[in-house]
Structure formats: structure tokens, C-alpha cells
Amino acid sequence: MDNNVCEENTYQEIFESLSFSLRNFIFFKSGDVQQAEDITQEAFLRLWKACAKVLPEKAKSFLYTVANNLLLDQIKHQKVVLNFQKVPQKKETIEDPEYLYQVNEFQRILEEAIAALPEKNRVVFLMSRLEKLTYQEIAERLGISKKAVEKRMSKALVELRKLTDKI
Amino acid sequence: MEQPFKDDTLLGRWLSGEISEAERQEVEAHPQFEKWKRLVDATDRLPLPAYDQVTLWDRLQLDKAELKKKIGRRRKFVRLVIASAAATLLLLATPFILDRDDTFTTVIAEKRTESLPDGSSVQLNALTTIKFKEPNWSEARSVRLKGEAFFDVESSAIPFTVTTQMGEVRVLGTSFNVFAREEGFRVSCFEGQVLVVVNSDSVRLVQGQSVKRIGNKLERLAQTNANVPEWMSGETMFINEPLENVWKELERQYDVKVIMTSNPQLFYEGPLPHNNLRQAVEIICNSLGLTPTFGDDKTVRIE
Numbered sequence: 001m002d003n004n005v006c007e008e009n010t011y012q013e014i015f016e017s018l019s020f021s022l023r024n025f026i027f028f029k030s031g032d033v034q035q036a037e038d039i040t041q042e043a044f045l046r047l048w049k050a051c052a053k054v055l056p057e058k059a060k061s062f063l064y065t066v067a068n069n070l071l072l073d074q075i076k077h078q079k080v081v082l083n084f085q086k087v088p089q090k091k092e093t094i095e096d097p098e099y100l101y102q103v104n105e106f107q108r109i110l111e112e113a114i115a116a117l118p119e120k121n122r123v124v125f126l127m128s129r130l131e132k133l134t135y136q137e138i139a140e141r142l143g144i145s146k147k148a149v150e151k152r153m154s155k156a157l158v159e160l161r162k163l164t165d166k167i
Numbered sequence: 168m169e170q171p172f173k174d175d176t177l178l179g180r181w182l183s184g185e186i187s188e189a190e191r192q193e194v195e196a197h198p199q200f201e202k203w204k205r206l207v208d209a210t211d212r213l214p215l216p217a218y219d220q221v222t223l224w225d226r227l228q229l230d231k232a233e234l235k236k237k238i239g240r241r242r243k244f245v246r247l248v249i250a251s252a253a254a255t256l257l258l259l260a261t262p263f264i265l266d267r268d269d270t271f272t273t274v275i276a277e278k279r280t281e282s283l284p285d286g287s288s289v290q291l292n293a294l295t296t297i298k299f300k301e302p303n304w305s306e307a308r309s310v311r312l313k314g315e316a317f318f319d320v321e322s323s324a325i326p327f328t329v330t331t332q333m334g335e336v337r338v339l340g341t342s343f344n345v346f347a348r349e350e351g352f353r354v355s356c357f358e359g360q361v362l363v364v365v366n367s368d369s370v371r372l373v374q375g376q377s378v379k380r381i382g383n384k385l386e387r388l389a390q391t392n393a394n395v396p397e398w399m400s401g402e403t404m405f406i407n408e409p410l411e412n413v414w415k416e417l418e419r420q421y422d423v424k425v426i427m428t429s430n431p432q433l434f435y436e437g438p439l440p441h442n443n444l445r446q447a448v449e450i451i452c453n454s455l456g457l458t459p460t461f462g463d464d465k466t467v468r469i470e
Contacts, residue, residue, distance in 0.1 A: 015227070020218050033216045041223055045230045050282055058286045058321075065288055065319075069280045072401055110209050128182065129210045135183055143319070143342075144394055153179030158171060160206050161199055 005059055006051035014059050015044055021131060022067055025141070028126040029119055030071060039074070043067040064141050113163035117156055124149055125156035171197055182207065268298040273314075275422045276441075278399075283310070287327065290317045292398050293419040315346040317357075317396050333380055334365035343372075344396040350412040352380040357394060403439040410435050413451060414469075421447070424466045433457075 005011055019040055026036035043066045047059060054062050114122060127138045128149075135149040142149075172178065172193070180186045181194045194200060271281045273291045280290045281297075284304040289297060295314025303309070308320075308327040320327045322340025329336040331347035334354075341359025346352065354363045356372035363370050363378050363385060370378050370385045377388040389406070397404045403416050410433040414425040421444045433455050440447050448459045448467055460468040 012224075015224060016220070019220060019223060023218055023223075024215060027216065037218075037223060041227055041230065044227050045234070048227075048231055049234065053282050053284060053286065055286055062282065062286075062288070065290075066280055069278065069290065069399075072399065073278060106209060107213070110206065111213070114210070125210070129207065130213060130215055135179075135185075147176060148394075150176035150179030150183075153182055154170075154172075154175055154177065157178050157182070157203055157206065160210075161202050164202075164206065 004051070005047065005054050005056055010056055011048065011051065014047070014056065014063075018060060018063060019044065021133070021141075022063055024131055025064065025123065025127065026067055026071055028123045029068075031115060035071075035074065039067050039070045042070055060141060061143060064143075109164055110160075113160050116163055117159055121152045121156035121159065124152040125160075128153060171199060178203070269301050271297045275418070276420055283308070285321050285323060287318065287320045289319075290399060292316060312345055312347055314348060315344070315398065317344045317399060318342060319358075334363060334385075337362045337364065342395075348415075350415060353388070354378050355388075355391070355396060357396070397438075398441070401441050403441070405435050405437060405439065407434045407436055409433075410451075410455070413439060417444075417447060417451075422465060426466055426468045428468060428470045 023036045023040045026039050127133050135146050139146045282288050292315040299310040311330050319342040327338050333352035338361045342357045343361045344355045355377040361372050375390045378385045413435045420441045452459045458470045
């Protein structure tokens with residue numbers, strides 16, 4: 001049987017198609033890149049251990065469930081701070097410093113507001129906007145309905161607007 | 168929270184483009200439209216943290232190699248034992264090996280996810296045991312539970328049964344939570360349908376419904392719209408729970424002993440976080456006007 005998670009090729013394919021997404025998923029939840037990568041590694045190791053019992057088409061939900069659980073075990077009520085890198089500025093265009101300041105300030109406020117969103121809405125919102133996953137893909141990974149994804153997206157945007165109202 | 172539109176999926180569908188022309192105009196006419204658009208555009212420009220897939224893959228290969236070594240050692244040890252006592256042991260052990268239960272267990276303060284032979288998954292709350300027989304799995308998907316666990320069951324024509332000392336749950340494919348401890352028996356359905364059986368009483372639950380055993384009867388509880396039980400997100404929610412049951416859950420989530428100096432009939436309504444003992448005790452005590460004292464010998468005295 002070649003379509004088996006214990007098969008090195010299949011396992012590597014799963015890793016290549018899902019590891020970045022899984023890392024992002026945990027990062028969206030906890031805001032800690034290092035933690036997100038450690039959890040991704042551990043989740044894939046557990047998939048390897050359980051490879052005989054997990055069908056390839058179930059690997060996705062297995063990984064997301066395990067990663068989510070690992071995070072729950074680790075979280076010590078840390079405050080979520082999402083450390084995005086600074087948006088690279090185009091060097092050749094000499095921008096008005098006042099304009100640059102406003103752009104950076106807006107990004108800072110936006111990041112804070114995203115971090116302040118309820119976790120469920122934040123994760124869905126970022127999976128869609130930053131990872132460009134379709135609602136159907138998000139629904140499958142989180143084990144919720146597509147309609148629930150649409151609702152969480154709506155809520156996230158309405159809440160974001162409120163949280164950033166001062167600007 | 169007030170909604171900008173009656174249809175609470177509308178904004179979400181506007182973002183994904185799955186929207187009719189009339190709906191699009193409705194969104195664009197909204198006074199907040201420009202702000203939403205600006206926020207979405209700015210979010211889209213946020214860069215994700217760098218990711219080095221190759222390095223992570225290499226680290227994973229090391230982990231896997233480490234795993235192989237361990238399994239190799241264990242195999243050698245098993246061979247040695249069998250060789251040294253082959254004849255007698257084998258004869259005696261064969262029926263035992265075939266009939267052996269597979270067991271998942273969690274200790275105090277531990278939570279764990281495991282997969283069952285058909286790919287169904289089960290998440291165990293603290294101090295919980297699950298037993299099943301893997302060889303029988305293709306005929307009967309049957310587990311015995313003591314404690315609390317959330318099941319996400321793969322669809323199949325073979326029924327999936329959870330047996331406890333206090334009642335039984337039968338399903339075909341769905342997700343549900345079973346609480347079966349000395350304090351009582353509760354089942355909540357999060358997806359699909361489940362059948363809960365206690366003696367001669369049985370109740371069919373659909374998504375969002377819960378049931379609790381009272382005496383020899385099953386009684387329905389309030390509807391919820393959660394996707395998973397609260398304990399999986401790191402706290403237990405109580406609704407009008409006798410205080411002694413709340414302390415029992417505390418003792419399962421933290422390695423402590425609670426001593427009540429008096430025995431008032433109190434009921435608690437609220438959360439019990441699983442990650443901060445002091446905070447958990449204080450939330451409960453504050454709401455009931457009690458005073459906790461934390462001992463250094465893993466005890467909490469409540470006055």
C-alpha cells in the first residue's frame with residue numbers, strides 16, 4: 001500500500017503541503033513564532049508515531065487537533081502579542097516622513113487590534129486574509145461549517161473597526 | 168454586539184466575493200464601508216513571519232531517528248525475554264495478549280489527544296481512562312470510559328459505543344463529550360446525533376443539546392452553541408454546581424487537596440481556569456464569600 005502516512009514520500013508530501021499552514025495557525029493563536037514552530041514539529045512527530053492509524057486524508061484534521069491541544073497544554077495565559085515584521089518600505093520613493101509615520105502608526109494600531117480580537121475570530125480572519133485559504137479549507141481545518149467561517153469573518157471585521165475607531 | 172446587517176454572514180461573504188450584486192451594493196452603502204475596506208487592505212499587507220521549512224524538516228528527521236532507536240531497543244528487550252522463557256511463557260501469554268485491552272490514561276492536570284483504530288479521535292480530560300480492544304474494532308467500535316472525554320467519531324456503518332458505569336452513548340459518526348465520574352453522568356452533542364441510554368431511559372441528542380442523569384432518568388440541559396466542550400479551551404464552566412463537585416474538578420486539574428472547614432450547601436456558577444491554581448481558587452471563593460488559605464503541602468483550606 002503506497003498511499004500510507006508511514007510511507008516516507010506520503011509523509012513528506014503532507015509535511016510540505018501543511019507545515020507552513022500549521023505553523024501559521026498556531027502563530028495566529030499564540031503570537032509566538034518559536035512556540036508555533038516547536039508545536040508544528042511535535043505535531044508532525046506525533047503523526048509519524050501514529051502513521052499506521054491515520055489515513056492520509058485524515059492527516060490534516062489529526063495535525064490541527066494535535067497542534068491545538070499541544071498549545072492548550074502550553075499556554076499559561078500569556079497575553080497575545082502578534083509580532084509581525086515591519087512592512088518593508090520601498091527605498092527608491094522618498095516618502096513624506098509624516099506620511100510614513102502615519103502608515104507605521106496605523107499598522108501598529110491594527111496589529112494591537114488584531115491581537116485583541118477573540119481568538120476564534122482572529123484565527124479565521126488571518127487564515128483567510130494572510131494565508132489566503134478559502135472558507136471551505138478553513139472550515140475543514142477547524143472542523144466547523146463554512147457558514148460559521150462567514151460569521152466569524154463578519155464579526156472579526158466589525159470588531160476590528162470598533163477596536164481601531166480612534167484612528 | 169450590534170450587527171451592521173441582519174444577515175451575519177454578509178460581511179464575510181463580501182470578503183470572499185460570494186455575494187449577489189444587490190448585497191454588494193448594500194455593503195458598499197454602509198457608512199462604515201470605507202473603514203472596513205481600509206482595515207482589510209492593511210491586514211492583507213501584513214507580512215507573515217519568515218518560515219524555514221527545510222530546517223524544520225531536518226529537525227523532524229532527527230526526532231524520527233531518535234524514535235527509531237528507542238523502538239529498536241525495546242524490541243531487543245522483548246526478544247530477549249521471549250527467548251529466555253519461550254515455551255512456557257508463550258503458551259500462557261497467548262490468550263492474554265489476544266484479549267488485552269488498549270488503554271489511554273491521563274493523570275491529574277494532564278490532557279491528551281489520542282486516535283482510535285478507525286481514525287476517530289478522543290481527547291481526554293484530566294484523570295480519565297479509556298479502554299478498548301483493537302482486534303475487535305472492525306466488528307464493534309466500543310470503548311469504556313471512566314472520567315471525561317470528547318469524541319470525534321468517523322462516520323461508519325459500525326456503531327460507536329461509549330460505555331460507562333452510569334450509562335451508555337451510541338453513535339454512528341459525530342462529535343460529543345461524555346462526563347462520567349462519581350459526581351454524575353453528562354453527555355453533550357457537538358455535531359451529528361447521539362443516543363444516550365441509562366437503564367430503560369434513552370434520549371436522542373442533536374447538535375448543541377446536552378443531557379444529565381438524575382436518579383435513573385435523563386434530564387435535558389440548556390442548549391449551547393459551542394463547537395467543543397469548554398474544558399478543551401482551558402477552563403471548566405459550572406452552572407449551579409454543588410461546591411463539592413467544583414473542588415473535585417479543581418483537584419483533578421491541579422495536584423492539590425481542598426479542605427473545607429465547614430460544610431455549607433453552596434452552589435457555584437462560573438469558570439474554573441485550568442492554568443492558574445491561585446486564580447481559580449480565588450474566582451470561586453470571591454463569588455461565594457469564602458476565604459482560601461494556601462498551604463505549602465499542596466492543600467487549600469477554605470473557610
